[in-house]
Amino acid sequence: MAELEAIEKEESTLERFILYNLTGDQEYYDISSENDTVKACALEYNRITADLRSMGQSVSGVTSEIEELSKEMAACSGDAVKASESIKHYNTLKVNAEKSLELVTAMIDLNRSVAGIENSLEHEEYEKATDYILKYRRAILTGDISTKDESIMKKSTETLIRALTEQFQSSMTKNKQTQVYRYCHLLDSLGEGRSILQPFLSLSSFELTHRLVQYLMTPLVEQTKKDNQLLQSQRSAHHVGVVVGNLLGGLYQKAVELVDSVEDSFQNCFVNEQFAYCYLLRCVFIHCDTQVGFAFLSLFFQAGQLFSTFASLRDLSVLFEDSKTRLQAYISNEQGVEDAALDALNPVLNEISLILQHAESFSRYLTGKMNDAVLAASQRVPPDSEMLTHYPSTANVPADVVAALRSAEQKKGLPQGGQQPSWKAMQSLCQSYTALEESYTLYAVNRSIFHVRLDEETRSSTVPEEVFYLFEIVINRAISQGNVRNIAMVVSIVKGCIDQYLHAYLLSVIRGRRSLNTSRARCEARIHA
Incomplete structure (x- = not known):
């Protein structure tokens, strides 16, 4: 009878050991059947196994989140491409609008310059006349603008330079230094600054014209x-x-x-x-x-x-x-x-x-x-x-x-x-x-x-x-x-x-x-x- 109980106990222990090895379930682990070293290794093994299971679950969760982020980034990239195309379109419209504004401004300046230059010269308003000519020149350089009044501006420019030069000479003769510098500035604005520095021989009168x-x-x-x-x-x-x-x-x-x-x-x-x-x-x-x-x-x-x-x-x-x-x-x-x-x-x-x-x-x-x-x-x-x-x-x-x-x-x-x-x-x-x-x-x-x-x-x-x-x-x-x-x-x-x-x-x-x-x-x- 005692032997039979021993055999049954051994069979039960062996069965639990086999089930533990197969399933890793702690219910089948018989602590009393192993020594301390085996027990410690078994516990460590079970802990590592549990950690690996938890890590696998975490990796699976992160992977799913990355997939969701990737989908969102793809959607954002598409939106960015559309926004870039819109910005380029609006920028093109802005440039065209600025060119149109410059063109309109140039035409207005041309009309004002042509209309005002003769009146300014008539009243000896040299600063206004110079400003009209400079605006006209900038307007011409803004774009391909043709005007029938070009000859008027050309003659007016020559008349203005001649008048400024005469006033410049007269101011030097009268020793009015403030007026001398005034006409110097106007002539320099018209691109004649170099010509007023040094004397030159006038071909028409063969006289030495003094300069600044x-x-x-x-x-x-x-x-x-x-x-x-x-x-x-x-x-x-x-x-x-x-x-x-x-x-x-x-x-x-x-x-x-x-x-x-x-x-x-x-x-x-x-x-x-x-x-x-x-x-x-x-x-x-x-x-x-x-x-x-x-x-x-x-x-x-x-x-x-x-x-x-x-x-x-x-x-x-x-x-x-x-x-x-x-x-x-x-x-x-x-x-x-x-x-x-x-x-x-x-x-x-x-x-x-x-x-x-x-x-x-x-x-x-x-x-x-x-x-x-x-x-x-x-x-x-x-x-x-x-x-x-x-x-x-x-x-x-x-x-x-x-x-x-x-x-x-x-x-x-x-x-x-x-x-x-x-x-x-x-x-x-x-x-x-x-x-x-x-x-x-x-x-x-x-x-x-x-x-x-x-x-x-x-x-x-x-x-x-x-x-x-x-x-x-x-x-x-x-x-x-x-x-x-x-x-x-x-x-x-x-x-x-x-x-x-x-x-x-x-x-x-x-x-x-x-x-x-x-x-x-x-x-x-x-x-x-």
Whole structure:
């Protein structure tokens, strides 16, 4: 009986085990029949199985949601395509409407311009007439518009330009500067700004018609003539360089005042010709530079040149040759007396330095002014190039004006290097300055050494103080010019004097000599003997 119960129990256990393995149902799991490890594995297995079932159900749900979203996105895409087609259609309608509006506006402007231009010219309402012409030009460029009144507008434009030019000339003659700028602005608006900058020869009357730049520069030119007349009475070389330097400084000062006073007016008047102010700067620079240029070519440009008098009264090449000969004799003979000709080099050097200082300062100022003007013009709103192309200037503009304005557009507003009238004169003046400065410095240093008197007790003298005070004067004179090359040359001259003369003197003192072996020392030694 006991055995039968054991067999039935075993069969029941085996049956439950088989059913558990087949179904995984916990009801058939007999915990007591397994050890702890098997029990743990079975529990973990059941948990993982349950998680996998749950994950499968979640994936199935997400998949269905994705399918629904895909259907909705497809529907939205179709709506977007339809909306894009509608937007394109409406945009086309808008563009056509704008073109139609421009066309209607152009026709209205054409009719108003043709109707109002003659009346405006009759009553000398130049601003209205100019506005009518500009509207007409814009209307013509808007589309393919043909009008029978084109000849009327063409004749009216010529009449208006002629009237504005006459009023412009009359205002300059009467020196009404406000009216001058008014007509400048109107002519520039019509594309005639370039023609009013420079004088040109009228083919009908064969007379030179003056323009804006010459009108503004008239006080400057008249002052130059007065300066030349003042120099004609200068017959002595005494302080002639100071006179020339002061006149040159006054000329540059008036030029600076001119370019500063008209800058705002030029910027406001010239809209189409944006580099007009740059052209004025170029003309002012060339005028002032010409007063310095040809300094040594007085045969061709004797009248009206500030330097012609200076060059005739101060022949620097002869002065340099004479000073070089005197300096060699002075140093070789160890003369203790002063040389009046060499000593007179100091005021001459001051005169040359004054002239170079004014020229360099003005050149630097106007170069910076030109760079600023070119930059400002390049940053302004560009004019209507299409209108200027279809309606160019009717005047015969000189080639030099066109070339100057083109150079300004290429950021080359002022003449460079050898193109400047003063270039050769300034180079020659700088060479003469450095040569004469060297002669004077060597003479002054040796004069201090030749006149040395050593204190027998302190074994000292004032030579170092005198020499370095001289060096300070010479270097400050070079620095005041602002010319880097001249500064470098003067520093080289000072270094040579220190190495060749001052160093020898200091060594003689250090080695215990009572005095240098100069003619003065030998003479004093013979007297004491």
